[in-house]
Amino acid sequence: xxxxxxxxxxxxxxxxxxxxxxxxxxxxxxxxxxxxxxxxxxxxxxxxxxxxxxxxxxxxxxxxxxxxxxxxxxxxxxxxxxxxxxxxxxxxxxxxxxxxxxxxxxxxxxxxxxxxxxxxxxxxxxxxxxxxxxxxxxxxxxxxxxxxxxxxxxxxxxxxxxxxxxxxxxxxxxxxxxxxxxxxxxxxxxxxxxxxxxxxxxxxxxxxxxxxxxxxxxxxxxxxxxxxxxxxxxxxxxxxxxxxxxxxxxxxxxxxxxxxxxxxxxxxxxxxxxxxxxxxxxxxxxxxxxxxxxxxxxxxxxxxxxxxxxxxxxxxxxxxxxxxxxxxxxxxxxxxxxxxxxxxxxxxxxxxxxxxxxxxxxxxxxxxxxxxxxxxxxxxxxxxxxxxxxxxxxxxxxxxxxxxxxxx
Amino acid sequence: xxxxxxxxxxxxxxxxxxxxxxxxxxxxxxxxxxxxxxxxxxxxxxxxxxxxxxxxxxxxxxxxxxxxxxxxxxxxxx
Numbered sequence: 001x002x003x004x005x006x007x008x009x010x011x012x013x014x015x016x017x018x019x020x021x022x023x024x025x026x027x028x029x030x031x032x033x034x035x036x037x038x039x040x041x042x043x044x045x046x047x048x049x050x051x052x053x054x055x056x057x058x059x060x061x062x063x064x065x066x067x068x069x070x071x072x073x074x075x076x077x078x079x080x081x082x083x084x085x086x087x088x089x090x091x092x093x094x095x096x097x098x099x100x101x102x103x104x105x106x107x108x109x110x111x112x113x114x115x116x117x118x119x120x121x122x123x124x125x126x127x128x129x130x131x132x133x134x135x136x137x138x139x140x141x142x143x144x145x146x147x148x149x150x151x152x153x154x155x156x157x158x159x160x161x162x163x164x165x166x167x168x169x170x171x172x173x174x175x176x177x178x179x180x181x182x183x184x185x186x187x188x189x190x191x192x193x194x195x196x197x198x199x200x201x202x203x204x205x206x207x208x209x210x211x212x213x214x215x216x217x218x219x220x221x222x223x224x225x226x227x228x229x230x231x232x233x234x235x236x237x238x239x240x241x242x243x244x245x246x247x248x249x250x251x252x253x254x255x256x257x258x259x260x261x262x263x264x265x266x267x268x269x270x271x272x273x274x275x276x277x278x279x280x281x282x283x284x285x286x287x288x289x290x291x292x293x294x295x296x297x298x299x300x301x302x303x304x305x306x307x308x309x310x311x312x313x314x315x316x317x318x319x320x321x322x323x324x325x326x327x328x329x330x331x332x333x334x335x336x337x338x339x340x341x342x343x344x345x346x347x348x349x350x351x352x353x354x355x356x357x358x359x360x361x362x363x364x365x366x367x368x369x370x371x372x373x374x375x376x377x378x379x380x381x382x383x384x385x386x387x388x389x390x391x392x393x394x395x396x397x398x399x400x401x402x403x404x405x406x407x408x
Numbered sequence: 409x410x411x412x413x414x415x416x417x418x419x420x421x422x423x424x425x426x427x428x429x430x431x432x433x434x435x436x437x438x439x440x441x442x443x444x445x446x447x448x449x450x451x452x453x454x455x456x457x458x459x460x461x462x463x464x465x466x467x468x469x470x471x472x473x474x475x476x477x478x479x480x481x482x483x484x485x486x
Binding site: 134136139141164166169186189195265268269271272276279280282283287290323 | 416417418422424425427428431432434436437439441442445448452455456458459461462463464465466467468469470471476478481
């Protein structure tokens with residue numbers, strides 16, 4: 001049985017058919033604008049696209065129209081990207097425009113879009129391909145025109161940030177027919193030169209045609225093939241080129257590229273100084289901790305038996321001190337007075353500092369340490385070693401007290 | 409520790425940061441602390457040497473018959 005549609009059913013089916021066909025979606029159409037109307041207050045554009053034979057209605061909504069960088073007028077040749085749909089109220093098939101370019105440039109844009117799509121498909125812009133820019137380059141390579149303002153800007157910034165930074169320029173035309181080949185050669189040449197570890201490839205701002213070399217496949221592939229990480233620096237902030245997509249890092253301007261490539265020397269110095277101070281403080285703290293440990297022991301033992309402490313502890317202390325001393329000697333080369341810091345620490349570990357707390361050592365005439373009054377006769381000569389100096393003494397009376405020794 | 413002359417500034421700083429963090433831990437033996445410190449001193453000297461390096465190769469790189477030639481240029485006026 002024959003199906004009878006309502007009008008809106010049929011219109012809906014036509015629209016679905018159009019939208020299901022990928023040829024009509026996101027397609028490019030070139031033609032001449034006629035009946036151009038800028039509708040207010042909506043801000044939408046209504047116009048007809050035509051050629052010698054046919055015409056098609058078109059609309060561009062305000063949200064898309066604001067991105068168009070020229071003013072369309074009737075009679076103008078344009079290239080429009082959009083979707084074909086049925087406007088069901090009037091039964092008109094319309095182009096819903098997403099993007100519009102003037103015809104001459106339109107071809108360039110189209111080529112740009114196609115190349116971008118192809119290289120994206122190849123993974124040339126993938127994040128994981130991107131090489132890291134070194135924090136402190138050894139030599140900066142620059143591919144640009146030697147007559148442009150871009151080079152002057154780059155070199156000034158480099159000098160300001162790091163006055164002794166090395167740089168090497170590979171001169172290349174940055175517009176005109178020879179430009180793509182010369183840029184490619186420049187990138188390859190700098191890759192062959194020793195010591196360069198970051199490249200700036202770019203030029204100052206310009207029209208789309210002037211920037212064209214940076215939208216070519218050969219330049220894109222040379223950047224991708226560069227062993228050295230590349231910072232792109234093409235034009236002013238709004239112009240994004242294929243070179244920008246493929247570069248390891250994109251800078252909005254040549255000056256910005258120089259800032260990304262070359263660190264502030266002063267900033268790096270401060271970073272090293274800061275780490276040095278933290279390291280010294282770290283070691284001081286370590287020594288303080290170890291000393292606390294020793295002192296805890298030293299304070300316990302001598303109260304019970306001072307000479308045991310001195311004799312046994314002395315060996316440990318001497319050992320400890322000589323290890324420190326050896327290590328310190330190795331730091332002699334350091335010019336920043338670390339040694340002075342260490343000497344203060346060392347002093348606290350010396351056996352002499354035990355004497356400094358008021359202990360003394362007593363020797364007999366043979367120079368043997370006296371540990372007991374047993375066997376010391378009245379009138380004997382003994383020597384007492386103090387923290388500062390020594391005393392020659394004569395024993396007036398030898399007396400043994402306490403239970404541990406008995407009545408000798 | 410023998411310092412690798414080719415060690416990059418970045419890698420040097422990273423190692424130095426590791427040493428500083430290790431030295432700030434409580435459970436480090438004296439030997440370890442001293443050896444860390446010694447390594448740190450070498451790294452600081454290495455990093456400072458990289459910062460103070462005055463190679464100053466500045467010029468235009470030309471190619472003639474496949475041969476590279478660096479035409480030295482004076483540093484630009486800042």
